Amino acid sequence: MTDFNATRPLFSLPHGVTYLDGNSLGPLPVAAQDRMAACLRDEWGEMLITGWNKAGWMDQPRALGDRIGRLIGAAPGTTVVGDTLSIKVYQALASALELRPDRRVILSDSGNFPTDLYMAEGLVRSLDQGHRIETPAPEDVAAQIDAIGDDLAVLMLTEVDYRTGRRHDMPALIRAAHEVGALVIWDLAHSAGAFAVDVSDTDADFAVGCTYKYLNGGPGAPAFIYVAPRLADQVQPALSGWLGHDAPFAFDPDYRPGPGIDRMRVGTPPVLQMAALEAALDIWDQVDMDALRTRSVELCERFIEGVEATCPDLTLASPRDAAMRGSQVSFRFDHGYAAMQALIARGVIGDFRAPDIMRFGFTPLYIDEGDVDRAIATLADIMAHRLWDRPEYHARAAVT
Amino acid sequence: MTDFNATRPLFSLPHGVTYLDGNSLGPLPVAAQDRMAACLRDEWGEMLITGWNKAGWMDQPRALGDRIGRLIGAAPGTTVVGDTLSIKVYQALASALELRPDRRVILSDSGNFPTDLYMAEGLVRSLDQGHRIETPAPEDVAAQIDAIGDDLAVLMLTEVDYRTGRRHDMPALIRAAHEVGALVIWDLAHSAGAFAVDVSDTDADFAVGCTYKYLNGGPGAPAFIYVAPRLADQVQPALSGWLGHDAPFAFDPDYRPGPGIDRMRVGTPPVLQMAALEAALDIWDQVDMDALRTRSVELCERFIEGVEATCPDLTLASPRDAAMRGSQVSFRFDHGYAAMQALIARGVIGDFRAPDIMRFGFTPLYIDEGDVDRAIATLADIMAHRLWDRPEYHARAAVT
Known part of the structure; x- marks a missing residue:
């Protein structure tokens, strides 16, 4: 049992x-x-080019992949880190389309993160082989x-909707896709480090994800990218x-x-970024994912209850059923952008997604009940006194 | 005039x-x-998500691109950093093929760095539109x-051959390619920071390069990637x-x-790697590229002269004419791998490329005549006493 204190x-x-x-x-x-200071001073500075062997830089993409693998149910040697999530989506999708040469439909949903759809769009246009992308409601x-x-x-699919936190029933969807002979790419951007995932048990074909969010x-x-060993x-x-x-x-x-997952490596790996990631994964090595999920649900439920009790103008945008949610809670409010700016000005940092979503992530490794209660109280104060109406909260930043 | 001391x-x-x-x-x-410590402590640590705006992370790919642009003759707003060189080659090539839909040949050379050819091979296979890659001798x-x-x-082409240091006459080749209506992708991996390059004056269509070598x-x-403004x-x-x-x-x-070069951005930029690159480019901002080239030629010539005078078993693999060379000097020797290991054991670090190339890069920012003379003397000693014959120098490392 992980001690979150x-x-x-x-x-x-x-x-x-x-x-x-x-x-x-x-x-x-x-x-x-x-870790980073040592990577610069003792590795890059002292070992220079020999760091690729001596410091193990060349093996890091697999070593880090294996440590992420534990969190997502992937066996050692089936996951590798590198590139950006957009590139990994492209890799997985291009590979999957080649494995199903006679089929023409890529099915996603309207709640997928745009870059996944954009990368698919670019690949389809570039291939010019008559593929089409369908994006029904989740x-x-x-x-x-x-x-x-057929x-x-x-x-x-991205398992957890980045706006609402709605979570797909991936095991069921994977079964259904396999029943019609299709392959599945599971985007874990809002899953890895948010709750236990099992890409092996669910028999997923490809999984991709990023490491700068929950990880x-x-x-x-x-x-990172995972490819099922049967396909690799x-x-x-x-x-x-x-x-x-x-x-x-x-x-x-x-x-x-190269053999298996190695072939999903592309160019020179980002050694300095990997050094920071390594330190982050040292913490994850200690975490029991079931305990994490229990805490996450407790914190999310506490937040929903508190906000609904004190902020009647906010409407829950996330599923009420915890089993259908990721590790975030979203509320709708017409003046959500300004209300979020008011919150941030008071030291409670969440974010906003157009048109009206206020988004709050709950991460048990460093968030506890005290944080939840402070966030509720601050938000209640902003709503009660219409502080979101102040002009200083209405200027838009480049990155929201 | 740059002061290299x-x-x-x-x-x-x-x-x-x-x-x-x-x-x-x-x-x-x-x-x-x-710089890196501040990026972690003051930016990531203190600003958290707001670093994308407050610390300018989101604008860094263009800001760093512009600073590299000065070294390669690219106007501000035409160069952007991100991803790996392999990915940037793919981007440039996929774009170029789409701009010439009725043409089927990609011409490179047998001396190009393999990943450029591999990426082209993958793209051609994936597109399945009958393109072919030709790789004649340089x-x-x-x-x-x-x-x-037509x-x-x-x-x-990669301007400088990674093994021999042979340099293409890019202005002439670009003119010739344009005369038959083709586009040009100029790989600056061994050019950027090695000597002055002018992608504008030569009217190159695309240029790509990496920042971990000379930069x-x-x-x-x-x-990084550059796209000519007329095409962007x-x-x-x-x-x-x-x-x-x-x-x-x-x-x-x-x-x-997005407008112009912005559309060559893909996913989330590597903020920590960019912080290190920023510190590296601070040095380059002071460097006069003509002065750099003069120094580079002096150092290379001194090395060639010294090695040829003391190591008769080594054969110059680089062009003797400095105008046809990059900023490296290569010698052939049948036992080159072991000889290089013997050199490294004595504190002179070069590298080896199969089957028989001993490679030495000359970088005036931190290498001077003393280094050159020490390298010559150490190599002469190894050759005179056949130190390369010792068994400890024959074990192969994973990364050579």
Whole structure:
């Protein structure tokens, strides 16, 4: 059983801040500072080029992949980190389409994060082979799988809706997709580190995710990709970079994919970002995912109850049933942008998604009941006194 | 005029080491340590999610791109950093092929770095539209442009051969390619920071490069891409990620490419890697590229002369004419791998490329005549006493 009082001091958070945006960017693990300083001074500085061997830089994408693998039910040797989530979505989708050459439909949903849909759009346009992307409402996906039937090449879903926190029933959807012969790409952006996931048990084909949200790997931390072992040696990488080659340092003129998940590597791995991620994963190595989920649900429920009791103008946008939610809670409010700015000005950091969603992430590693109660009280005060109406909260920043 | 005695102490190099592998991984800029510590403590740690605006993380890919732009003759707003060089090659090539839909040949050369060829191979296979890749010997490229003529879609070359240091006459090749209506992708991996480049004057269509070699951005530092302004708004990105969208934070369901070079952005930028790169570019801001080239040629010539005078078993693999060389010198020797290990054991770090190339990079920012003379003397000693014959120098490391 994880002691969440013990994990809290492992993060460096500004004094007086209640940080409910770890679902967008996790906070700084204290140990990342020393780890990074050592990576610069003792590895890059002292080992120079020999760091690729001596400091294990070249093996880090797999080593970190294996540690993430524990959190998502992936066996060692089936997950690798690198690139951005957009690139990993592209890799998975290009591979999946090649594995289903006679099928033309990519099924996602209207709640998927835009970059997943954009990458699919770019791939489809680039291939020019008549594929089409369907994006029904999230609750209609199951019916649509059956309707498309044997023209369905890939089901590509982000498990947790980034706006509402609505969670798909992935095991059921994976079964349904497999029944019609389709492959599944499971985007874990808001799942990995939010609750236990099991890509093996559910028999997912591909999973991708990012490490800068719940996993706390830092701004711009690399993404990860999982490929089911039964497929890993069949996949023909569209992004066939040298580090996915069977023998990268043989400098062969022709590409020959490496064994299994190695072929999903592309270019030179981001060593400094990986050093920060490593420190973040040191904390995750201690965490029991079931205990984490229990805490997450407690915190979310406490927040919903408190806000509904004190802020009648806010409407719950997330599912009321905890089993259908990720680790975030969203409320709708017409003046949500300004209300969020007012909250942030008072040290409670959540974020806003157009048109009217106020979003709050609950991350038991460093958030407790005191934070939840402070967030509720601050929000109640803003609503009671219409503080969101002040002009200073209406200027829009570039990144919301 | 740059004072190279003043730039030398700006790098942290281990005592007693002569580092002639900055063409593979540049050394640690001293200031990168404080910059990185501040990025972690004051930006990620204190600003958390607001760092995207407050610390300017979101604008960094363009700001750093503009600073690299000065070194390669690119106007502000035409270069952006992100991803790996492999990914940037793919982006440029996919875009170029779409701009020449009726042409089927990608011309490169047999000396190109394998990942460029691998990425092209993956794209061609994935598109399945009958493209083919030709890789003649470097000296035959010019003739081949004319022979292929109006079926040539793209000329894709790395200016400096990573093994021999042979340098293409890019202005002439670009003219020749344009005369047959082809586009040009210029890989600056061994050019940016090695000598002055002018992508504008030469009218290059696309340029790509990495920042961890001569630019000293650190292991895994991001790549960059330049698109000629006359093409930038025509390019349809195959890797259409959200940060290349016209309004990333509008979260539109459909992709709409951003203006100009912005559309070559893909996913979330690597903030920590960019912090290190920023410190590295602070040094480059002071450097006069013509002065750098003069120094580079002096150092290379001194090395060639010294080695040829003392090591008769080594054969120069680089062009003897400095105008045809990059900023590296390569020698062939049958026992080159072991000889290089013997050199490294004595504090002179170069590297080896199969089958027989000993490679030495000359980087005036931190290498001077003393280093060159020490390298010559050490190599001469190893050759005179056949120290390369010792068994301890024959074990192969994973990364060579």
